[in-house]
Amino acid sequence: MKLTVSSTLGVLPLTLEEVKQHLRVDSDDEDALLFGYIRAETENVEQVLNRALVTQTVDLYLDAFPSDGTVNLPRSPVQSVTGVNYTTQGSTGVYGSTVGAAQYTADIFSTPARVVRRSTGEWPTADLETDNPIRVRYTAGYGDMGSDVPEPIRTAILLRVGDRYWNREATAEKNVYPTRAAERLLAPYRVW
Numbered sequence: 001m002k003l004t005v006s007s008t009l010g011v012l013p014l015t016l017e018e019v020k021q022h023l024r025v026d027s028d029d030e031d032a033l034l035f036g037y038i039r040a041e042t043e044n045v046e047q048v049l050n051r052a053l054v055t056q057t058v059d060l061y062l063d064a065f066p067s068d069g070t071v072n073l074p075r076s077p078v079q080s081v082t083g084v085n086y087t088t089q090g091s092t093g094v095y096g097s098t099v100g101a102a103q104y105t106a107d108i109f110s111t112p113a114r115v116v117r118r119s120t121g122e123w124p125t126a127d128l129e130t131d132n133p134i135r136v137r138y139t140a141g142y143g144d145m146g147s148d149v150p151e152p153i154r155t156a157i158l159l160r161v162g163d164r165y166w167n168r169e170a171t172a173e174k175n176v177y178p179t180r181a182a183e184r185l186l187a188p189y190r191v192w
Contacts, residue, residue, distance in 0.1 A: 012042050041157050050112075052141040069123070071116075072113075073136065077141070078106075079141065111191055153189055
């Protein structure tokens with residue numbers, strides 16, 4: 001299984017202005033540094049939570065169709081499933097064959113969301129290519145704007161950015177409160 005983000009809107013859950021206000025930074029001297037911290041902590045939180053925060057297109061690659069008929073989608077919340085495509089041995093097109101929408105249903109309300117083969121549906125039985133021949137493309141995230149991300153997650157990122165800003169050395173252990181508070185804010189949103 002392989003997971004890639006093929007497109008995002010380039011939006012982050014926090015703006016530079018929000019972070020600077022929180023940190024009480026008045027100058028523009030460290031804007032690039034702060035923006036890097038926001039991006040890094042956003043990606044870190046997405047990995048920890050197994051969630052997409054703002055809208056993004058996600059591709060899940062599989063080696064085989066699951067025998068139980070269910071494909072779990074590892075990035076929540078899922079907005080929609082765009083399609084299930086596959087590549088057969090000897091074909092010239094990559095992911096050129098499509099599993100018809102009548103063969104499966106997209107359960108976007110479960111966590112994790114999933115693609116489920118209908119009881120009357122079938123996964124293709126053709127000989128598939130050997131490496132990642134199946135692609136499930138879907139759209140995930142809370143919405144198109146940073147303000148669509150739940151406030152506890154935004155606050156946790158803000159605390160983590162602040163901790164990173166004030167404790168720039170890897171060995172800094174002076175201020176563990178923001179890290180613990182951030183983890184408590186994130187805990188209810190973690191997808192296992």
